[in-house]
Amino acid sequence: MSHTKFSPSITKELGYYVYLYTDPRDGQTFYVGKGKGNRAFAHLDEDSEHEKVKIIHEIREAGLEPQIEVLVHGLEEEASLRVEAAVIDLLGKDKLTNKVGGYRSSSHGRMTLEQLRAIYEKEEVTVTDPAILIRISKLFRHNMSPAELYDATRHAWPVGDRANQIKYALAVYDGIVREVYEVSTWLEAGSTFLNKKPSGGRGVEKRKEFVGRVAAEEIRKKYLYKSVSNYFKKGQQFPFTYVGLAE
The missing domain is CATH 3.40.1440.10 (GIY-YIG endonuclease)
Incomplete structure (x- = not known):
């Protein structure tokens, strides 16, 4: 045979x-x-x-x-x-x-019970802290590691001076918050270590990346796995939006 x-x-x-x-x-x-x-x-x-x-x-x-x-x-x-x-x-x-x-x-695909509930319950949340909501649609996987999610969220965005007012960065996929980071500072894109550079064709020219850490548990509970889709206008292509910043 x-x-x-x-x-x-x-x-x-x-x-x-x-x-x-x-x-x-x-x-x-x-x-x-x-x-x-x-x-x-x-x-x-x-x-x-x-x-x-x-x-x-x-x-x-x-x-x-x-x-x-x-x-x-x-x-x-x-x-x-x-x-x-x-x-x-x-x-x-x-x-x-x-x-x-x-x-x-x-x-x-494979996901935690919290991720599954978030998809179908879509509990909306009001963001009351100065934050940037970042959609990582092309990079997200439910089973990606914490380091992969962090790098995909923080690198690399065409943010302006308003980013200096940001306290938190929310990683968003399908309108749902997947993680919350406390932002320490914004630096030139590509100037800090990445565990694995996210794919997706993002250039770094005139872009920045933030350095931070996972937010305190009380902040995470406030936003994690909640829907923030109402902060993005229908048909909006731009990947991020600011919330709660001074004009």
């Missing part, structure tokens, strides 16, 4: 499925995919700069082959997309070579 092709009788029964690529050298899964037919074998002959391809080459140079497993099969396409995304969330995208988090993972 070929190890790079399913027989017609198997493909007939498989339907859509979710598959895993595991490194036999350490037993670590390094890629999660979904497909039908012989999709699970497609990466073995892939010629690209993708990280999974590099790992496959390293495995073969060691005289081995990647272990391919079908995690679940007999699915409709929609279900396979959701299972793939759930597995990526569970294993952690930072531990895989997958470039994206999976189907609708930012809105329906």
Whole structure:
């Protein structure tokens, strides 16, 4: 039996499925995919700069082959997309070579109960402190680390002199506050250490980033997981807005 092709009788029964690529050298899964037919074998002959391809080459140079497993099969396409995304969330995208988090993972993926309640309850809050509300829509993931969330929120924005009045910065995704930071100061963008520079194409010219810390618990409880969507005008594209500052 070929190890790079399913027989017609198997493909007939498989339907859509979710598959895993595991490194036999350490037993670590390094890629999660979904497909039908012989999709699970497609990466073995892939010629690209993708990280999974590099790992496959390293495995073969060691005289081995990647272990391919079908995690679940007999699915409709929609279900396979959701299972793939759930597995990526569970294993952690930072531990895989997958470039994206999976189907609708930012809105329906792994999250805490507080995050889930925030999505569907959408309790509005009035911001009574001098603050900047920063939307991080392109960068946000529910399972991102505290350091990733901090860097995505603080770097890098075209703020003016009014930013010096700001006491708190609220990280906002989908209209919901995801974290609250107490701002110490604003500096030239790129002048401070970033755990991992956020992707998304933000330049740093004429932009600033703040340095601060997670706000006191009483402030976090006041705003965290509450809706501030009413502070952004319908159709507003600009990623941040000031609240409670002197004119």
